[in-house]
Amino acid sequence: MKRWFSLISFALILTLVLAGCGGKSANETSGSGGKEVVAWAWNINVPVLKKAAAEYQKENPGFKLKVVDMGREDVYSKLTTGLQAGGKGLPDIVLVEDDRFQGYLDAFPKAFLNLSKKGFDKQEDKFPEFKRALLSKNGDMYGFPFDAGPTGVFYRTDYFEKAGVDPNSIKTWDDYIAAGKKIKEKVGVDLLGLDFNNDDGLFRMALTQQGTFYFNNKGKLNLTSKEAKKAMELNKKLKEAGIVKNTVGWDASISALAEGKVASSPSGAWLFGSITQQAPDLKGKWGVFLLPSFEEGGNRASNLGGSNYVISANSQKADEAYKFMEYFSTTDKVQEEAMKGGLFPSLNTVYSSKLFTAQDEYFNNQTIWKTFADEMKDIKPVNFTGNYSVANSEAVKAVSEVTNGKGVTESLEAAQKRLENRIKK
Amino acid sequence: MKTNKSLPYLFIAPALLLFTLFTIYPIFSSFFLSFQSMEGGKYEFTGLSNYTRLFGDDIFWKALGNTGVILIVQVPVMILLALVLANALNSQLLKLKGFFRVSFFLPAVTSLVAYSILFSIILQDEGIMNTILGFFGIDAIQWLGDPFWAKVSIIVAMTWRWTGYNMVIFLAALQSLSREVYEAADLDGANRIQKFFHVTVPQLKPVILFATILSTIGTLQLFDEPFNLTKGGPADSTMTLGLYIYQNGFEYFDFGYASAIAYVVVLLVGILTFFQFKFTGDKS
Numbered sequence: 001m002k003r004w005f006s007l008i009s010f011a012l013i014l015t016l017v018l019a020g021c022g023g024k025s026a027n028e029t030s031g032s033g034g035k036e037v038v039a040w041a042w043n044i045n046v047p048v049l050k051k052a053a054a055e056y057q058k059e060n061p062g063f064k065l066k067v068v069d070m071g072r073e074d075v076y077s078k079l080t081t082g083l084q085a086g087g088k089g090l091p092d093i094v095l096v097e098d099d100r101f102q103g104y105l106d107a108f109p110k111a112f113l114n115l116s117k118k119g120f121d122k123q124e125d126k127f128p129e130f131k132r133a134l135l136s137k138n139g140d141m142y143g144f145p146f147d148a149g150p151t152g153v154f155y156r157t158d159y160f161e162k163a164g165v166d167p168n169s170i171k172t173w174d175d176y177i178a179a180g181k182k183i184k185e186k187v188g189v190d191l192l193g194l195d196f197n198n199d200d201g202l203f204r205m206a207l208t209q210q211g212t213f214y215f216n217n218k219g220k221l222n223l224t225s226k227e228a229k230k231a232m233e234l235n236k237k238l239k240e241a242g243i244v245k246n247t248v249g250w251d252a253s254i255s256a257l258a259e260g261k262v263a264s265s266p267s268g269a270w271l272f273g274s275i276t277q278q279a280p281d282l283k284g285k286w287g288v289f290l291l292p293s294f295e296e297g298g299n300r301a302s303n304l305g306g307s308n309y310v311i312s313a314n315s316q317k318a319d320e321a322y323k324f325m326e327y328f329s330t331t332d333k334v335q336e337e338a339m340k341g342g343l344f345p346s347l348n349t350v351y352s353s354k355l356f357t358a359q360d361e362y363f364n365n366q367t368i369w370k371t372f373a374d375e376m377k378d379i380k381p382v383n384f385t386g387n388y389s390v391a392n393s394e395a396v397k398a399v400s401e402v403t404n405g406k407g408v409t410e411s412l413e414a415a416q417k418r419l420e421n422r423i424k425k
Numbered sequence: 426m427k428t429n430k431s432l433p434y435l436f437i438a439p440a441l442l443l444f445t446l447f448t449i450y451p452i453f454s455s456f457f458l459s460f461q462s463m464e465g466g467k468y469e470f471t472g473l474s475n476y477t478r479l480f481g482d483d484i485f486w487k488a489l490g491n492t493g494v495i496l497i498v499q500v501p502v503m504i505l506l507a508l509v510l511a512n513a514l515n516s517q518l519l520k521l522k523g524f525f526r527v528s529f530f531l532p533a534v535t536s537l538v539a540y541s542i543l544f545s546i547i548l549q550d551e552g553i554m555n556t557i558l559g560f561f562g563i564d565a566i567q568w569l570g571d572p573f574w575a576k577v578s579i580i581v582a583m584t585w586r587w588t589g590y591n592m593v594i595f596l597a598a599l600q601s602l603s604r605e606v607y608e609a610a611d612l613d614g615a616n617r618i619q620k621f622f623h624v625t626v627p628q629l630k631p632v633i634l635f636a637t638i639l640s641t642i643g644t645l646q647l648f649d650e651p652f653n654l655t656k657g658g659p660a661d662s663t664m665t666l667g668l669y670i671y672q673n674g675f676e677y678f679d680f681g682y683a684s685a686i687a688y689v690v691v692l693l694v695g696i697l698t699f700f701q702f703k704f705t706g707d708k709s
Contacts, residue, residue, distance in 0.1 A: 247549075389677055
């Protein structure tokens with residue numbers, strides 16, 4: 001009798017604990033189906049979302065948004081595990097960067113809400129073609145375009161002056177390298193900082209500028225193309241000119257800028273936020289010019305980074321989330337707010353705002369935002385494909401090999417071969 | 426007083442339950458996962474394809490090699506260092522024992538990320554390490570940018586972190602050794618070094634074995650240091666099995682393949698532990 005009693009208690013405890021662990025459906029915890037719409041985002045995106053929600057509530061008093069602020073990598077690992085588990089425990093809205101987007105779309109084709117079918121097709125012309133392309137699959141959009149990373153070379157006006165280099169005369173990458181040698185000689189600082197062994201940002205910018213990527217627009221591997229060779233050659237030339245400071249990791253690259261150890265940085269517009277925050281004392285000593293091109297008169301527009309919002313296909317509040325995000329991504333006022341935090345909007349209706357003709361004090365009263373806005377229409381769409389991450393890891397290796405002395409063609413061919421083996425599709 | 430035979434089960438039920446849910450279930454489910462691949466957002470059984478793919482995967486072999494090199498160099502160095510330190514801190518002559526013990530043990534309880542960031546600052550091309558070397562007229566070393574030195578950096582970082590931890594284990598064991606054996610050794614005229622190698626080490630053998638096995642398992646699963654310091658670079662020279670498992674799962678969305686690699690690691694841990702027991706001939 002007693003044994004039965006304890007067995008029954010055991011079973012009872014078991015069911016209780018199980019109910020506690022697995023019984024609580026993800027919807028109750030994540031909020032879909034609950035009282036509020038839940039979003040995951042990081043960093044500077046959080047206040048932008050919150051302000052937009054407060055604004056939106058004025059017209060939609062019943063709407064509630066809960067923004068969960070977590071680190072970028074945490075968002076990705078939680079999103080990945082959630083999607084692996086068939087969409088359990090996910091919020092309604094998630095922030096996903098450009099380069100990762102197709103990877104998620106490819107691996108989890110049914111995981112995100114088809115926005116075009118929800119009515120976003122009417123809004124599509126408000127965004128640049130390159131953004132639409134990277135958010136689409138089979139002609140339908142799955143992400144709300146948010147910020148973009150139109151590129152430019154951020155440079156130290158005082159160093160350039162001291163070396164007698166006129167930034168307007170820098171038209172090609174070779175001009176840029178020649179200027180770097182002059183600066184090194186006269187001022188004694190390196191032209192730029194790169195993380196040769198762990199990052200291929202410059203390689204990607206140079207590819208995008210030429211309208212291609214690791215893959216061509218048909219999705220075929222493209223690492224042995226003449227564009228890829230040129231982009232890789234650029235890394236090699238810079239390294240051999242002895243004008244690059246090897247900055248390992250993000251923190252090192254920012255401190256090199258803040259401490260005045262490098263004279264410039266080719267980067268996305270979002271670098272504005274990092275420079276102004278980390279080096280307030282360098283106010284008035286910065287300027288921006290467009291990326292140099294490979295041939296005189298070639299395309300100088302490119303993009304690095306940027307992000308977008310997706311809605312989980314499992315969301316119980318898909319309609320509410322969609323309406324809010326449509327408001328968020330197509331309302332000038334919201335995008336101006338994002339702009340103040342250094343996030344460059346991809347919504348083209350906002351470019352006529354005063355913010356874009358304003359002179360920026362930190363940048364010596366240059367109208368840098370106009371420069372970036374004018375660049376947007378020239379940014380060529382590139383095909384990230386679902387295999388971006390694998391390709392990226394091999395491209396990083398190739399950059400590392402080339403800057404350590406291996407031949408460009410040889411290294412790119414080896415990388416292409418390794419990738420063909422790794423991408424089974 | 427009759428005791429209820431099944432009462433103990435009731436007491437261990439909660440612990441057993443959690444263990445089943447969070448340890449046993451994942452062990453089995455990842456084992457099944459290792460025979461599956463994702464096709465269009467759904468998992469399908471693909472037999473041994475993940476395992477056969479491993480054999481042709483250069484990065485896997487490289488990661489295995491790197492992990493092996495780190496294991497062979499780092500574990501013995503660390504164990505020896507921990508032994509020597511434990512012995513020194515056990516000395517009767519030492520003042521401020523508590524302070525030293527805590528200092529050596531502290532690295533083991535610091536936050537992984539914080540210590541990795543610290544090391545990456547120290548090891549930058551123009552970091553503290555190279556500044557110190559420059560002071561002595563030695564050329565700067567690319568600690569994180571050169572394949573050989575990047576491995577060295579990882580080994581140094583791991584040793585810094587885990588030596589104190591093993592030292593504490595050895596210290597605990599040293600405290601329990603009997604004084605008489607040492608007195609006998611003194612009478613026989615053994616010097617300190619002889620005492621260390623002929624009296625202390627033999628008596629500590631089971632504990633050394635225990636620490637070695639723990640460290641071996643830890644090194645085979647090495648992830649944090651390469652993840653935070655080098656991301657496996659330059660050119661995969663610090664890619665470890667743990668990091669490769671993570672990348673396959675979380676970056677390439679290939680959890681089936683990641684599970685297959687994880688099971689290879691399980692197998693390796695099993696084999697290595699078996700041999701360590703066998704060669705050290707633990708009779709106790």
